[in-house]
Amino acid sequence: MIKHLKPGVILFVLLSVLTGVIYPAIVTGLAQFLFSSQANGSLMTDSNGKTTGSSLIGQPFSSSGHFWGRPSATAPFSYNAGASSGSNLGPTNPALVDAVKARIQALKIADPDNKAPVPVDLVTASGSGLDPQISPAAADYQINRVAKTRNIRPEILRALVDANTESRQWGFLGEPRVNVLKLNLAMDQLSR
Structure with missing residues (x-):
């Protein structure tokens, strides 16, 4: 029996070392x-060198002087990376309809002069609930509110949005998008 057990134990130890130590060490x-940046979480820093978040995970911005990202469906806290998931509410679910209506109302209260249609990504959560980007239309929708709060000309913010708009990946995948954290950090730099 030892004769049959010994090769199994040796193989187990060798494979454990190979797949549990050597391979992860090489890949890391x-x-x-x-x-390096991606392997360490794509962390973003402000002008003082303080880490403010990751460019890959949405951040909660509620100040009227900042651009806001997509709503988060994570619970119990917004933008909780440990609870990444969608709301799983279908388009006809009354809870989703009520949540969207409440979000539209909050946007209208925050910027009562804005009569433009509200972009869908400002009132619906993504599949992960943690999207760091919004559409250029969602950023444009917020320019006047942010400009009034910060006392900055809208044209300056529009140029900043354009400068922070990422095009389609490889020219054909996805849609143009604006990373909200990067945009807000660039705007904070502008205000200094």
Whole structure:
């Protein structure tokens, strides 16, 4: 019996070391060498060098002087990366309809002079509930509110939105998008 058990134990130990130590060490080393920023969470810092968040995870911005991202469907706290998920509410679910109506009302209260249609990504959560980007239309919708609050000309903010708009990946995948954290950090730099 020992004769049959010994090769199994040796194979178990070898494979454990290979797949549990050597392979992860190689992959981690390559990631750190080739993609250091991404391997460390794509962290963003402000002008003082303070880490403010990740460019890959939506952040809660509620000040009228900042651009707002997509609503978060995570619970119990908004933008809780540990609870990433969608709301799982269908388009005819009364709870979703009520939530969207409340979000539209909140946007109208925050900027009563804005008569433009509210972009859908400002009132609906994404599948993960943590999207860091909004559409250029959603950023444009917020320009006048942010400009009034910060006492900045809207044209300056529009140029900042344009400068922070990412095009389609490889020219054909996805849609143009604006990373809300990057935009707000660039705007904070502008205000200094």
